[in-house]
Amino acid sequence: MRADDRDDFTAFVRERSPNLMRVAFLLTGDRGLAEDLLQTSLEKTSRHWHKIREPDAAYAYVRRAMVNTHISWRRRRTVPEVLLEDLPDRAPDPGPHPPARSGAALAALAGLPPRMRTVIVLRFYEGLSEADTAAAMGSSLGSVKSQASRGLARLRVELDEPTHSFASGKTQP
Structure with missing residues (x-):
């Protein structure tokens, strides 16, 4: 990637990542998966950044990459594993406040x-x-x-x- 393209891409990521992260979270429902989804989509976009000139087109391009990647991940049908050192005796108390x-x-x-x-x-x-x-x-x-x-x-x-x-x-x- 050329230096001026790298600077433009870095500025785009700094400016638009919060919005893209919210979309990724809403797509996945999990913060960790959302971070992975956004990172993967930005990596894919960086390879083709030299072709993108409009800021709105860049946002749409990354969003499309997120949608496609999310659909691809869902097709894999992986079962998430949760590794615990010790198994709890009972479920944690949800607390006195109802969920927001x-x-x-x-x-x-x-x-x-x-x-x-x-x-x-x-x-x-x-x-x-x-x-x-x-x-x-x-x-x-x-x-x-x-x-x-x-x-x-x-x-x-x-x-x-x-x-x-x-x-x-x-x-x-």
Whole structure:
């Protein structure tokens, strides 16, 4: 990589990593996996950085690399191992405070299938249009629409949110 490309890439990483890390976390549901996903995607992007000139195009390029890498990792179907030196006698006490609402939302998001979760993250966190989400995922517009609809319905049920009927303008339980 040329020195000026390296400087541009370093500036991009410093500026956009926090946003990309949030997307990676929402895709994976795990901070460690999110860090790995972002690092892998940035490494892939660095190899082709000389081709990218627009800052917005660079962000979209890295996001697409994250989506593709995440899907690839999910296809491997690896089972995570947790190694403990000593096994606990009982589960830890959850504490006196109920989980925060954002924790429930993250848990509900993590419970979605990977492609559905990816659509929800790209559409509603990243604010992409349906067409841009389909392009970022390499899928059809109809698939994005159906995955978004089903994903939102599942999140509403999981979070006990009322549904809104746009035809009548009334909220239904």
